Amino acid sequence: MGLLDKEFADSNIVIAKVEDVMNWARLSSLWQLSFGLACCAIEMMATSASHYDFDRFGVMPRPTPRQVDVIIISGTVTLKMATRIKRLYEQMPDPKYIISMGSCANSGGPYWEHGYHVLKGIDRIIPVDVYVPGCPPRPEALLEGLLKLQEKIRNETLRTKKKTA
Amino acid sequence: MKSPEEIFEILKAEFQDAVVEIDSELPVEPIIIVDPLAINKIAQFLRVNEDLQFDSLMNLSGVDDANGEKITEEDGTVTIKGGTFSVYYHLHSTTIDHKVVLRVITDKNKPEVESVDPVWKASTWHEREAYDMYGIIFLNHPDLRRILLPDDWDGYPLRKDYENPEYYDGMKVPY
Ligand code: SF4
Numbered sequence: 001m002g003l004l005d006k007e008f009a010d011s012n013i014v015i016a017k018v019e020d021v022m023n024w025a026r027l028s029s030l031w032q033l034s035f036g037l038a039c040c041a042i043e044m045m046a047t048s049a050s051h052y053d054f055d056r057f058g059v060m061p062r063p064t065p066r067q068v069d070v071i072i073i074s075g076t077v078t079l080k081m082a083t084r085i086k087r088l089y090e091q092m093p094d095p096k097y098i099i100s101m102g103s104c105a106n107s108g109g110p111y112w113e114h115g116y117h118v119l120k121g122i123d124r125i126i127p128v129d130v131y132v133p134g135c136p137p138r139p140e141a142l143l144e145g146l147l148k149l150q151e152k153i154r155n156e157t158l159r160t161k162k163k164t165a
Numbered sequence: 166m167k168s169p170e171e172i173f174e175i176l177k178a179e180f181q182d183a184v185v186e187i188d189s190e191l192p193v194e195p196i197i198i199v200d201p202l203a204i205n206k207i208a209q210f211l212r213v214n215e216d217l218q219f220d221s222l223m224n225l226s227g228v229d230d231a232n233g234e235k236i237t238e239e240d241g242t243v244t245i246k247g248g249t250f251s252v253y254y255h256l257h258s259t260t261i262d263h264k265v266v267l268r269v270i271t272d273k274n275k276p277e278v279e280s281v282d283p284v285w286k287a288s289t290w291h292e293r294e295a296y297d298m299y300g301i302i303f304l305n306h307p308d309l310r311r312i313l314l315p316d317d318w319d320g321y322p323l324r325k326d327y328e329n330p331e332y333y334d335g336m337k338v339p340y
Contacts, residue, residue, distance in 0.1 A: 079333045080315045112340045116322050116329040117314065120340045 019157055026069065026095065027058075027153040030146070033068040033088065034061030037075030040102035040136040044074040047139040057146055065091040070149070071098050072142075073105040073128075077119040089126045097153070099145050100128045103135040110135070166263045167216060169195040175216065180207060194266055201252070201269035205279040205305070211256065211265075212284050219256040219265065222285035226253050227295030229325045233273065245326040248273045250299055254281070271301065280306040298323040 032054075036044055048054045048061065062068045065088045077085060089096070100122050103109030108120035122128060129152060132145035167175070173187040176197065183203035189195040199207050211219040233248025254267040271278055280303040281288045292303040293312040300321040303309055311318065315334075320327055330338050 079336060079338070082336060083315075083334055108340055114329075116327070116338065119336055120338075124336060 022158075023154050023156055026156075027150040029058040030070045030097070030149070031062045031068045032059050033065055033071040033092070034063045035071075035088075037073065037077065037081065038104065040075040040104065043136040043139060044072060044101060044142060047142045052139040052143065054143075054146075057143070057150070059146065065089075066093065068092055069095070069097060071096070072101050073098065073122045074101040076104040076109065076111065077122050078117050079119055080117070082119045082122075082125055085122070086125050095156075097129045097149055098122070098126055099130045099132060099142075099149060101132045101142060101145070102137055103133065106131050106133065166261055168263075169197065169265055172211075172217065172265050173197050175214070176207060176210070179210060183207065188268075194264070196253075196266045196268050198268050198270065201271045201278040202304075203279070204252075204254075204267070204269050205281055205284065207267070208254070208281040208284040216261075218258045218260050221257045221259055222254065222281070222287045222291075223257050223264075224253075224255040225281075225288050225291035225295065227251070227299040227301050227323070228253065229273075229299060229323060230270070231325050233325070243326075250276045250301055252278055252295060252301060276301045277304055278302070279304050282306055297321070300324070 036042075046052060048059075054060070059070070065071075069092075071085075071089060071092065073085065089098070100106050104111065104118070105122045108115060108118055111118035112120055119125065130145045130149045132141050134141050137145070170187065170189070173184070173195075176184045176199070180199075180203060183200040184207070185198040185200065187195050187197050208219075211217050228251045230249045230251055233245035236244050236246055238244065249270050250273055252269050252271070254269075255264070256267065257264050269278055276299070278301055280292055282292065282303075282305070289306075289308065290312060292306055293308070293310060295301050296303060296306075296309055297311045297313055298321055310316065314322070318333075319330060332338060
């Protein structure tokens with residue numbers, strides 16, 4: 001995993017790059033904002049529950065945006081909710097990540113044409129790191145999305161800017 | 166237990182002109198049509214009358230009857246003129262165990278219906294929803310605000326002539 005291969009066998013010292021340590025720490029304890037929006041949220045809850053166990057990846061829900069690293073947009077974003085999500089996102093400390101879960105959050109989903117009250121994709125208001133397709137995505141798909149995000153974080157550097165989009 | 170026809174006769178005797186007719190030619194249960202400005206008194210009567218005792222408002226819903234006159238302009242835009250809105254009341258008596266459906270019809274240009282809030286508290290949010298979706302004004306309602314849409318929303322989305330907005334609060338709405 002990049003960190004322990006440089007371990008000295010006979011002492012307690014590990015030599016690693018600061019970047020690697022930071023990235024490893026970040027990707028191993030991604031705390032998610034504890035909130036769900038629609039049917040997808042049920043699937044997200046199933047992912048958190050014992051059978052799929054989000055916690056083994058270090059993901060656990062926090063009920064305040066000021067202590068979270070990742071926000072999972074799990075479901076239909078109504079325009080009324082969109083203004084609240086934007087505010088929640090702005091309250092999160094950097095570095096912050098966004099997983100867009102399900103067709104609704106990706107593009108409006110079943111409401112894309114006649115949903116007068118639905119935002120057609122959360123990326124219209126906040127920048128998304130990982131899109132998870134599905135209606136709803138199975139827990140495995142959400143886990144895959146999380147692994148993709150971890151991969152992304154693992155390759156971050158201090159030198160270039162974190163987010164380009 | 167009373168049938169809708171018997172209930173209609175009782176109401177007709179009590180309220181005369183305010184009770185318009187009973188529509189039995191339906192695949193569903195018969196519907197009693199009453200005056201929108203007398204619905205609160207009729208509701209009170211239905212609740213307290215010994216033989217009726219309608220103590221539960223199961224549902225209250227607004228409907229756009231889609232009976233306005235469609236006018237197609239030269240440039241192809243369609244506007245709907247006139248027409249009516251309805252409000253349906255589904256009542257149940259938990260003591261006698263009978264049911265009835267009431268309907269009031271109100272003009273689309275001035276959709277005003279008396280609130281039944283003093284009779285059944287369950288109606289408070291139902292009436293707010295009907296107001297939110299159709300713009301039906303419930304007179305003497307204690308708190309007639311939008312219930313689902315944001316307070317600053319324009320228009321009433323379940324009206325047949327509703328146009329989806331282009332933008333809300335800086336966010337583009339169409340796909
Ligand atoms: S994507 Fe499908 S399952 Fe998920 S919130 Fe939308 S409608 Fe529900």
